[in-house]
Amino acid sequence: MERKEQNTDNTVEPHDHKDRYLRVDAKRNNCALLQSALTVFTTSGVDAPIREIAKQAGVGVGTVYRHFPQRSDLILAVIGQEMDNCAEAATTLTAKHAPGEALALWMQTYVDFILSIPGLAAALHSSDPAYEALTESFDSHFIPILESLLHAASNAGETCPNISSTGLLNAASSLCLKITNFDPAVARDLVSLLIDGLRYRSYINQQSSK
C-alpha cells in the first residue's frame, strides 16, 4: 500500500522494510531452506517435523512443501552434491588402485559421505514411505557402482564373488547408524572388516580349489 518512496538516496539501505520480500527470489530462499534443513536434520534427525524446518528457515510450511513436496526431495536436495561426489569417486579410485583396494576405499568414501549428514543413515533404514524415494535414489545411484567394483575385485581374485551388492551397500549405511557412544572410527572399521571378510573368503576358496 505505501510503497512509492522510490528512494533516490542510496546511502540508506533499501532493504529496510519487509526485507523478506526484497530478496524474495526462490533461489535464495531455497538455499536458506536447505541450510535450515541441514541444521534441523542435525539437531532433531531427518524425521523432524516439517514445521520445525520451516520455522528454522523463517518460512511457512507451505513454502517447504512447494519446494519439496516429499520429505525425500528435501533430503536429496540437501545431499545431492555429495551423492555425485561419492559416485564419481569410484571412477577415480578404480583408476588409481588395484580392484580390491578400490573397492575398500570406495566403501570408506561412501561411509564418510553417510556419516557427514547426521541422520542420513537412519533415513535410509526408515520404513516410513516418506523416505522411499530417498532409498530408491540411493539404490539406483550406488548399487551399479558397487556392483561394478565388486566384479572387478572378484575377477581379480581379490575378493569372493558371491555377495549381494544391495546387501553390502545397506550394510555400510547400517553400520553408520548413530547409537549411544557412537564412534565413527568404529563404523569405518567395521565396514573395512566386511571387505576383509570378502578377501578371506576369496583366500579360502583358492586354498580349497587347489
Added chain:
Amino acid sequence: MERKEQNTDNTVEPHDHKDRYLRVDAKRNNCALLQSALTVFTTSGVDAPIREIAKQAGVGVGTVYRHFPQRSDLILAVIGQEMDNCAEAATTLTAKHAPGEALALWMQTYVDFILSIPGLAAALHSSDPAYEALTESFDSHFIPILESLLHAASNAGETCPNISSTGLLNAASSLCLKITNFDPAVARDLVSLLIDGLRYRSYINQQSSK
C-alpha cells in the same frame, strides 16, 4: 469379569482367599500381558501402540503401565527368556566348538534372536528414550559375552584381537534392520562376513609377523 472362585479349601478364611485370588489374578494378567505383548510385537513390531497390547491382553492400558512403566520394561520382560537362552548359548557353543567357530556360531544365534522379534533391531537403534533401558540391558548382557568369545578366538589365533566388542555387537543388530527387500539370509551372511574379516586380519597379521 465375573469369575467364580474355584475354592476347594474352605478352611482358610475368606479374606485370605480374596488376597490369594487377587494375586493369582494379577499373575495371570501379567502372563496374559506378556503373551499378548509377544503376539503384538510379532505382528506389529515392538513399537506397537500400548493400547493394542492392552486390548490383545484384555486389560486396561493402566494395567500395562502399572506393570511396565517404560516400554523397555515390557520388551525386556517379553524377551527375557530369549535373552537368557541366547546368553547361555555362548557357554554351550564354547564347550562344543573351537573358539573361532564358537564366536561365529554365537553371532548367528544372536542374529536369529534379534530377527525373531520384529522391530527389535530398530528399537535397539532408536534414539527414543523409551528404548534406552532396552539398549542398556542388551549391552550389559551381551557385551561381556561377546568380549569373552572374542578373547578366546583371538587367543587361539583364529581372529584378530583389536576389535570393539560394543561395535561388533551393534553391527550385528544393525545388519538386522528391516529395509526394502530385506532378506534374513543376507543379514546372516553379512554377520558371518564380519567374522571372516576378523579371520582375515588374523591371517594377515600372522603372515606379516613371520
Added chain:
Amino acid sequence: MERKEQNTDNTVEPHDHKDRYLRVDAKRNNCALLQSALTVFTTSGVDAPIREIAKQAGVGVGTVYRHFPQRSDLILAVIGQEMDNCAEAATTLTAKHAPGEALALWMQTYVDFILSIPGLAAALHSSDPAYEALTESFDSHFIPILESLLHAASNAGETCPNISSTGLLNAASSLCLKITNFDPAVARDLVSLLIDGLRYRSYINQQSSK
C-alpha cells in the same frame, strides 16, 4: 490431586472441584457430546470441525474420536431415535390411511425429520467419504419402507408404478437443502408435489388404457 474432601455437608454441591471427573461416566459425557454436536451442527453445519464439537462439549478431540470414530457415527447417534420414529411412522400411517395418503403423509414425516436436524440434508448429499456410512444407513432404513409404501399405493391404483424409490427418497432430502430464503413450508409443498405427480401419472395411465 486434591480430592479427599468427601464433603458430608450435602447442602454444598459435591461436584465442585473438577466436576468434569465427578460425573465422568461415559454415558453422561456421551449425552453432553450429542447435545453439543447437535448445537454445533445447527450452528456450523454437519461438516463442522471435530475440534469445534469437542470444544463445545468441553472435552478433548480424542474423546470425540473414542465415542464416534467416524463422523457418520456421531451424526447417526444424534439422530438415531428420530430415524426409528420416522421408520415406525410408516406402519402407523399405513394402518390409518389409504395407501396413497399414507405414502404422502410418510413423505411429509420424512421431510419433517430431515428438516428437524439442521445440516442433515447437506450431509446426505455430501460426496465426502466421511458421510458414506450415514447415507448407507439412511438407504437401508428408508428405501425398503418407501418401496413398500409405493407398491401399496401403486397397487391401489392411486399412484403410478414406475418410479425409483431411491430417487424419490433422495429427492425428498434434496428438497430440504437450505438455501437463501429457505422456507420449510415450500420444501414440504414440493415433496407433496412429487406425490401429486405420481397421482397424475396414474390418472393419465388409467385414462389412456380405457
Added chain:
Amino acid sequence: MERKEQNTDNTVEPHDHKDRYLRVDAKRNNCALLQSALTVFTTSGVDAPIREIAKQAGVGVGTVYRHFPQRSDLILAVIGQEMDNCAEAATTLTAKHAPGEALALWMQTYVDFILSIPGLAAALHSSDPAYEALTESFDSHFIPILESLLHAASNAGETCPNISSTGLLNAASSLCLKITNFDPAVARDLVSLLIDGLRYRSYINQQSSK
C-alpha cells in the same frame, strides 16, 4: 515468454504496438482462462482449487484473481453463454408449445444445463459465500423466466397457480445434486414429476370447482 512481434505495419509507432499487443495478450489470457476453467470445472467440479485452473491455463493464480476476484465471477463468466442459451430457450419453447408443455420442456432444458457442469448444482446450494453471487445471478436470470412460464401455464389451466417459482427453480437444481449411484435420467424424471404434480393439482381444482 519471449514472443516475436509479427509486425508488418512499420508505419505505426512502436509504443502503440506494445499497447495493442498487451491488450491482445490480456484478451487471450482471458479466453484461455475461460477455456481452462471450463475444462477444470468439467473434470474436477466448480470447486476445484484456483491453482489448478491457473495451471491449466498456463497463467499465475494472481491473474485469475485479477480477472475474477470471486469464484462466482469465474463460474459466471464460464457459463454465461449457456445461461443465456437456457434463458432464450424459454422464448423458443413458448412459441412452439402449449404453455404447460413449454414449462415442462424448459425445466428439462434447465436441468440439462445444470447437469452439464459438474458441481454446479452443489455450488448453487452451497452456503459458502464464494458462491453467493452465483446464486443471486441464477435467481435474477431464471426466476422471472420461470415465473412467466408458470403464469402462462396456470392461466391456460394446465397447471395450478399457487407455487413458489423460487422454490421450484431451486428444486430443479436440488434434484441434480450428485449422490451415490446418481442417474441423470432419474433427476430429469423427478423434475418432470414436479410438473406433473402441478398438472394434477390443476385437475383436482377444476374437478372440485365444478
Added chain:
DNA sequence: AATGAATGAGCGTTCATTCAT
C-alpha cells in the same frame, strides 16, 4: 498487467500418558 512464491490458518487424526473411579 502478470506472476507465482509465500503465507499460515485450519483440518483430520494418532497416541502416550494421566488419573478419577
Added chain:
DNA sequence: TATGAATGAACGCTCATTCAT
C-alpha cells in the same frame, strides 16, 4: 489393584489469498 475414559500436543498436509517483483 485394575480400569479405560479423557486429554491434548503434535503431525502431515491443503489451499485461499496476498503482494513484492
